Structures are given as structure tokens and as C-alpha cells.
Amino acid sequence: MEIDFEKGDGLVPAIVQDVDTMDVLMLGYMNEDAYDKTLKTKQVTFYSRSKQRLWTKGEESGNTLELHGLEVDCDNDTLLIKARPNGPTCHTGTTTCWGDTASNQFGVIEQLEGIINDRKINPKEDSYVSSLFDQGINKVAQKVGEEAVEVVIEAKDDNEELFLNESADLFFHYLILLHQKGYALNDVLNVLKERRK
Numbered sequence: 001m002e003i004d005f006e007k008g009d010g011l012v013p014a015i016v017q018d019v020d021t022m023d024v025l026m027l028g029y030m031n032e033d034a035y036d037k038t039l040k041t042k043q044v045t046f047y048s049r050s051k052q053r054l055w056t057k058g059e060e061s062g063n064t065l066e067l068h069g070l071e072v073d074c075d076n077d078t079l080l081i082k083a084r085p086n087g088p089t090c091h092t093g094t095t096t097c098w099g100d101t102a103s104n105q106f107g108v109i110e111q112l113e114g115i116i117n118d119r120k121i122n123p124k125e126d127s128y129v130s131s132l133f134d135q136g137i138n139k140v141a142q143k144v145g146e147e148a149v150e151v152v153i154e155a156k157d158d159n160e161e162l163f164l165n166e167s168a169d170l171f172f173h174y175l176i177l178l179h180q181k182g183y184a185l186n187d188v189l190n191v192l193k194e195r196r197k
Helices: 032-041 106-121 128-135 137-155 160-180 185-196
Strands: 012-018 024-030 045-048 053-056 065-072 079-085
Touching (some): 024 079, 032 065, 106 128
Antiparallel strands (some): 012 024
8 A cells, every 4th residue: 555655744644434334533644653553553543743652542541443444545645544433532522523423334234245245155154144045035035024024013012122123134134135136235225316316
């Protein structure tokens, strides 16, 4: 990965994004030493312009940022860091440095689809998902139908935990069905976007 540290007098902006929610958490700066330490320790480390030294996020508060991915932009002078926060990111106690945002969980869906796709391409003997793919489209579609009926049944009762668990089962099996058919959730979202016009 080529990073142009010279353009910013040895520093590059580092945008931190939550790997699970996709929320932008903070902006910091890295020099080469901070970049190297981040890769080595898997804990996001910055160069503090006020302290004039390396600063690992959470070194005092314990609210660390666990590295899960790192990309450089098209000009090679800005980093996008995907991390999992262990506690609030901002020193004020909020989720992000822009306050508490309405977090989403689309990153979790992306990870789940990655696992489902991997089980389709690289089947594993002890994998439930792989076993469903092996049984074919009829079995997968049947499971979606069964889970849908269970969601309807639980919707009529007052047990929120059971309703949410059955809803998660339905969504999970629906993702498997999409991948069995050669699609992903984004294909369905694109249809919804077109309908919105």
C-alpha cells in the first residue's frame, strides 16, 4: 500500500469508520510510525499533533479501536480505517466525535452475506449453511416459508424476544435463498430504489 506521507508534512488524515455500523467515528492523523504500530498491534494509533507523540486510542480511557481493515484513497494521502470500537469513541463519551448518531447494522449484514457466500463457494462439512445449499433450492425455499410462518405466529403473541429471534431466523434464511438464486440483498434494495422514483 503506497501512502504519500510527504504531502502533509509527514502526516495523513485517518478517517475511522465502525466496521459493524458503518458510522464515521472520528478523524485523526497518522505518520509512518503510527501507521506501522497500528498494523503491528491491531490497535488504531495516531500521531497526536497537540502532544507531539504517538497516541494509541484508548491508552488512558480503555476505549480502544480494534483494527479490521485499512484502505488508502485515490491520491494516496488519506486513510480509511475500519475498526471495532470498545466503548465510546469521543473523549466526551459519545459514540462518535459528532455525537451519538443513529447507528445502523448494515456492516453486520455485509459480513453475514460474506460468510453465506463463502459457504456456497467453499462448502464445509459441519456448516448449517453449506448443508442447506447442498439440499438445493426447494429446501432453502421451504425453510424461508417455515420461518415466515413462525414470524407470523410470534407477531400475534406478546413475547418480543421470540418475535425478534424468529425475525432474525427469517432474515438469515432469506439471505441464503437470495444467494442460492445468485443474488444479494443489494439487488433487492436496488429494486426498492427504482420503485421510489
